[in-house]
Amino acid sequence: MNNDEKVKNLLKEFDKFKEWTEKYSHIIDIGKALPAMNEEHKIDKYLISGCQSKVWLFAEYKDGIVKFSADSNTIITKGIISMLIETLSDHTPDFIINAKLDFIDKIGLKEHLSPTRSNGLISMIKQMKLYALVFKTKYES
Numbered sequence: 001m002n003n004d005e006k007v008k009n010l011l012k013e014f015d016k017f018k019e020w021t022e023k024y025s026h027i028i029d030i031g032k033a034l035p036a037m038n039e040e041h042k043i044d045k046y047l048i049s050g051c052q053s054k055v056w057l058f059a060e061y062k063d064g065i066v067k068f069s070a071d072s073n074t075i076i077t078k079g080i081i082s083m084l085i086e087t088l089s090d091h092t093p094d095f096i097i098n099a100k101l102d103f104i105d106k107i108g109l110k111e112h113l114s115p116t117r118s119n120g121l122i123s124m125i126k127q128m129k130l131y132a133l134v135f136k137t138k139y140e141s
Contacts, residue, residue, distance in 0.1 A: 031079030050123030059131035096132035
């Protein structure tokens, strides 16, 4: 499934819900489905700064592709990082760096997050794009 299809499916999932509380519950369900992160990566080195919750994000680069794994100590944040992984993982650094992520606005996520969670979302995106930039600079230059 290509990324456009992944985003369309994600938007279609959220279109089923009319109330924000239902969307919030769906984000929680998405978080519960996030594959377990390797425990050796749940260290301070991989914590995302700027998040109210603890969010660990690990990235690896292989054969021109970046793959992310993550975990969080709160289920809503786990759902948010899971959606970002779904749309950004398994792509080239250039794709990740240039990704627009407009699905976040389309599902209404930004407007329904507290200011601290909204800042955390921005920090997650920045960290994912930073990993991609580092991999691009290190391996593709």
